[in-house]
Amino acid sequence: MTLFNEVWNGNGKPKEGRQVVKLGSNCLSFSANNSSPGAINAATISAWLIDKVSNILEIEPNLIETDKDFVDYDLDSVEAVNLSGELETWLGCRLSPTLLWDYPNIDALANYLAEYKASQATDASTPATEAKLVSLNQITLPNSKTIPEKYYKFEQTEEYQALKLKLQQIDELGQGNPFFVPQEGIVKDTTIVNGRELINFATYNYIGMCGHPQVSQAATEAILQYGTSAGASRLISGEKPLHRQLEQEIASFLGTEASILYVGGHATNVSTIGHLLGKNDLVVYDALSHNSILQGCFLSGASLVAFPHNDWEKLAQILAERRHRYEKVLIAIEGVYSTDGDLPNLPKFIEVKQRHHAWLMVDEAHSLGVLGKTGRGIGEHFGVNPQDVEIWMGTLSKSLASCGGYIAGSQALVEYLKYTSPGFVFSVGMSPANAAASLAALKVLQAEPERVTKLQRQSKLFLELAKAKGLNTGMSEDSPVVPIIVGNSLKSIKLSQNLAKRGINVPFMIYPSVPHNQARLRCFITSNHTEEQISYTVNTISEELAKL
Template identity: 60%
Template sequence: MSTSNLSQDISSLSTAEKRQLIKKLISQRATDLHNCDLSNLETFFSQLLGNSKDIPPEYYNFSLYPDYRKLIEQIQGMKDIGAFNPYFTMHDGLNNHITVINGQEFINYSSYNYIGLSGDPRVSAFAQEAISHFGTSVSASRIVSGERPLHRKLETELAKFIGTEDCIVYVGGHSTNVTTIGHLFGEDDLIIHDALIHNSALEGCKLSGAKRISFPHNNWEELDRILQERRHKYKRVLLVIEGIYSMDGDIPDLPKFIEIKKHHKTFLMVDEAHSIGVLGEHGRGIGEYFGINPADVDLWMGTLSKSFASCGGYIAGCKALVEYLKYSAPGFVYSVGMSPPNAAAALAAINVLKSERERVKCLYQRSKLFLELASQKGLNTGMSRNTPIVPVILGNSQQCIQLSQLLFEQGINVRPIIYPAVPDKEARLRFFITSTHTEEQIRFTVNTVAEKLTQTKAY
């Protein structure tokens, strides 16, 4: 905007608007005026006038959004080196140990269907029955008029399964963490989490406004030290860890974390997205794996989208916690209740798991076999132990994409985890084992990975 434009702008104002502008100028605090860039009087006045002419287009046009432009460049970069886009692969049917992509069958390692219950005929039939009876949506928040018997049944079953007084289910796993952490903690509080904690917990921390600190992965000694130094400065303190870490497939020393939480009088939250239905003799999770008292963890969080063959999340804990969340957590109160087929599927999955615990045993055996064979072949499987998540770390994003492409050509579907999801030197292929993988499939896969790795090159 030129100076003449500016004077035109000002002279076109009505008397009342001119008065308003002078008032604004007078009321502008001295400190604000010091910070203003007065070398550009046009912008200064145009901002005061509420003039939108100088707003750059990237502020109101998504296709010019700088982060979007960066993303487009990255996708183009992959195309330029002839790499296939490993994202949004279209699967034609069930995502289990086998999947069909573009009509071709693959041995599949990109599914969280750990104990094979998504696609189980009993689980599907119960979901269909729920649709016949209740429809596909409950069409309201549960607190308003969305409550159905399936919701309470599912919560009661989950609480019994985990060993807590009660449980609340939410429509999304990610949103369970965001809304629960975001709601329960505030400015006067401190949240300390493992450095590898899932994004959903981080988003919850942000929303809460609490002070956030991370401790090095699984390092309870460092956590103890942080608490020693800082506990007394805050009101409530929440510690957040996972039952199995989804990038590395390792398990934290839960009894140590419980000791620390008791000593420093904090809350402890365990995200069991990947450990419920997986760890412990009956699949009851990390609590059963270590034989601890479930009441020693304040918030047991889990998702229904993995072992429980559905969609949604839960918080299991004491009655007071669950009751408070049900009447006040925004992601519950202001969101629709879980859909009937989703609630029914999770309920049926828990019942099948309770009667067929050999699924958990089989999952453990298959995972152990994969890890042992991979070690024999000299593959770097990082920290993975006793879990169905086995990374093969290559330490180079391009090489990961290349290897995943070569494996795809051999009928093996495994996804690369590359920068920026992990630092480039930790780029990896991440194998999710399910109880339905056969030993032959696992042997074939590990042999093929070792063989094809020699055909890739580090960039």
């Protein structure tokens, strides 16, 4: 196990020819681009940050307070990472994507960057010396009585207090807490809430596999044969025949060489991206990427740059300017974007990644079982060669009626992940019931492709009716995800709650899940929905929205 531990824990020797960077060095010495300022100081950096933050928030620059914390401006994680990426380009040095968390406001960040840039030239011409050891008695520790309670009592933390304030605002609407509402029974085109049956547009049971008799029976039989848990990591003794059968079925269905299962969809992205990329690499991701992609990026330590949503031309420009600075480069996109319901032009993204020798990762959480004539996803939708995408990612919780995620691709990729990916190696194997359920769902899907046909027909009907009513459906196209953009957060919550009173269950999405002033309802259409349900829902949304 020594070799395994060295690989997994990073204790092995550095790869031959790889640069070893000292701890604390978060910038590399490459030239700044032409837009970089001639003289770097705190004032010029502060002015740059004021301009960028005011543009993001769409307010006048004179309203930006340099000593006000970034968190108080409600910058979301995507905006914060994007700002770090733009700073990296402007200053011409590699920067941590978490800068806006490390330095709380414009003053602190500008001072840090100015000092760092000033020391960079000196460091480049001065031989490195070993850091001096400091004994514990040389360190002045603060008196424990001077430490505010918000730093060690969780109920006093600023983050928790901010959450309580938001929940209070929702409670003041007078209709109760809309979160964590129990759904009774199997969720499909209808659901039961507090004993009432509602038309349900809040589930991504897209092709009706959750509750399908064959799927439920397969899960039951797996429990009877293997119990309720894999009992261990698959690497050691948790491997079940069902795991390999499902992995082989997924790979065959998608047209790849192999696949690997993870116990959670979110964890699949986090563990895979976080493991495959490192400090000498770059991840270029869509600005509307899912949180799991962002968390994987943060974990990796790679440089991060977001490109404008679905803009493959801007992506090409970014790579033309930056590709030569890095070793591995990953492009991360989604098959169907889960908040907007639109698709990327996959053939164009493949062209870009081939031109710049990068990896392409496609998150198919909301496109597997949804797109393509037989539900094989966005690859089938566009008729591309599956081998032209290095990393196909998907979840089992949507069209495949279970829980977990997968990565599909080359045999080499999957073998490497199975022996080294922390989210796989150090996790229990997928439960037998979950594996069996997804395996059965995949077989039903292949036997009954008409489910996909009906889903696509009903999705198109919903979108057409919504547009005819003048509802703002944003960028949605060719998918069962249709947003109804309202704008104001509290207004969208109230609309959702009013619809519930009229027998319709539709979830809302508010900041930070969506951008400022883009609060919405998000409707998931399924193959089980009837034309009558769809027509009634669209008409009712239009009526209730007009009342607000």
